[in-house]
Amino acid sequence: MAELLTDDQIDLAIRDHLPEWKVVDKELVRSVKKDTFLDGIRLVATVAQLAESMNHHPDIDIRWTTITFRVSSHDAGGITDDDLVLARHIDTAAG
Numbered sequence: 575m576a577e578l579l580t581d582d583q584i585d586l587a588i589r590d591h592l593p594e595w596k597v598v599d600k601e602l603v604r605s606v607k608k609d610t611f612l613d614g615i616r617l618v619a620t621v622a623q624l625a626e627s628m629n630h631h632p633d634i635d636i637r638w639t640t641i642t643f644r645v646s647s648h649d650a651g652g653i654t655d656d657d658l659v660l661a662r663h664i665d666t667a668a669g
């Protein structure tokens with residue numbers, strides 16, 4: 575199981591690599607606004623494939639054209655490197 579990151583490590587990672595994300599209740603959170611509902615669903619499908627390949631899965635909230643991703647390491651009870659990697663993949667998929 576990946577090690578929990580410190581608040582400073584997380585803040586630096588967000589500052590340097592994940593500016594679209596914020597920390598809420600020990601989770602990385604980002605919302606993505608797409609042009610259409612189906613564009614959002616396609617994004618969810620792409621992220622689902624990535625998550626399955628990593629065996630590391632985000633919580634996903636779908637509200638019309640806004641998709642919100644919440645990423646944390648449930649087994650570790652907080653944010654680990656696995657979450658930073660998944661967040662970067664989500665950013666790439668989101669365009």
Ligand SMILES: C[C@H](O)[C@H](O)[C@H]1CNC2=NC(N)=NC(=O)C2=N1
Pocket residue numbers: 629630631632645646647648649650
């Ligand atoms: C058994 C399975 O490998 C684990 O439950 C995986 C599945 N996907 C996961 N996803 C996330 N975000 N955190 C986990 O701890 C986790 N654990």
